[in-house]
Amino acid sequence: MLGKLIKHEWKSMYKMGCLMLGAMAIVTFLGWLSFRSLFRAMNGDTLDPFGWMDIFGGFTMMIYVMLLVCVSAGTIIYIGVHFYRTMYTDEGYLTHTLPVTGHQILISKILVSGLWTMIVLLTIYASFILLALSAIFSLEPIDISFAELMDGLGRLVVEMEAMLDFDAMRLLASWILITLAGPFITTVTLFGAISLGQLVSRGRLLMGVLFYVAIMVAKQLVTIMLKGFASSAGMYLNMNFNVGFIVDLFAAAVLYALSYFVISRKLNLI
Template identity: 30%
Template sequence: MLSRLIRHEWKETWRIPVVSFLIILILTLVCFFLFRQMEPPADPDAINVGAFVTMMLYCMAVSIISTVLVIYIAVRFYRNLYTDEGYLMHTLPVTPGQLLFSKLLVGALWMFVMSLLAFWAICCILLFGLPAMVNVDMTLLGPAVRELFPTLFGMEPIPFLLFYVLLSLVSSFSSVLTAYAAISLGQLFAKHKVMASILCYIGFTMLVQIVTSILMIPSLTRMILSEAMLEATDTIPAAFGAYMREVFLISMVGSLICAVVSYLLSGYIMKKQLNLD
């Protein structure tokens, strides 16, 4: 029965994510052609304002589309399990855990694809847009980026990409489960359940951000107090790469813990404290 739930959820949700992906691809192509029509500034110290604005608007559009997808997944979860549809869903011969897992698996998969597509799209835009935005020799920029990559991110490009894929996967589950947990908590209120869910989501995300920020303080302190940072140099200190690596690790661990807590909380409310509209 679980496989049927997953197939049904997949068939019912594919339209909005696919449309979102197509919009990003179309925007990427449009920006590519716009950048092809632009000329870099003659002054090496100047930037092409048009290219810069186009790049910023593109990044904002990708971010908005990603947010819309999260909202869509959350709204579908709420409508299917906590409104009139929930009476039917909860009479099916399945457990609340199976209902939660089927929606989680499909929703997190869509978010994972979105995160990878967004990363690819932004990398493409940087590759297309930089030659139009600044007067730079791309043949020299590539080797320079590869040389500075470990200093900036604390790891080589290939390990970074593999780590990013893993981080995106964990973050996708975490973001979906956070929304599910907030919606489930909101149903415990007698009135204004939607508003309560929104407030729970805001509070939950703020709490996670505060905790992760506190955990990053020791790494930030070590970087600031390192000898390279104390010296007046124009180079990137070696401690910066170690700091960024620890930031990524803390973010992944925080997302993993948040996902586990949200899953347990959502499952408990669906089993023990179910309160349909």
């Protein structure tokens, strides 16, 4: 039954996901245009360094950043609304009368929503990388090869490791782990907050949003407090991901349990 739940959850969400990916493609194209014009101007390719292309470049760069925020926030908002609608409004009458367990319902929603969040996150990374490469090759279109670029980056990282006393590989491993697990943790946190909102009698959706904000603030505070033990910048960087990840993981476990408690013991559809 879990497979069927995942299949139908995927079917009900893939259009939104494709829409977000399409938006990311457009955003990246705008960003590429903006970078290209900006760096060409810096390189002296254009006759008038303060011409309309610069204005266009600056403007599209601003739009690029704004749209990136919109796409990532839009994904989270859509996922939250979809979860609320299918679990705690009229559609919940169907969801909760299916012959499946509460764990199966939650896991299917977490997997599909988390996967879409991860896909959108990866496209944001890809967008950044494309733009960074575009900028670099706009500055030095002929002289730098990809191998030289990577070599230069490697040397830069080694210098930074020595200067700041941190482990770049560990940081990279943590970053990859967070990229893969983070979207699912975010999803569980969001679902947990929305489910907690069901425990109040009025304004449940609003309370869910407030719980989400409160949980995010509380997680940040705990992470900052724990990172206060760092004695150097490198140690801070090393701890930054690890501590934050552990706090997130712990909070996600608690919020999953709370979500399950709400749907199995405290369900009260209006």
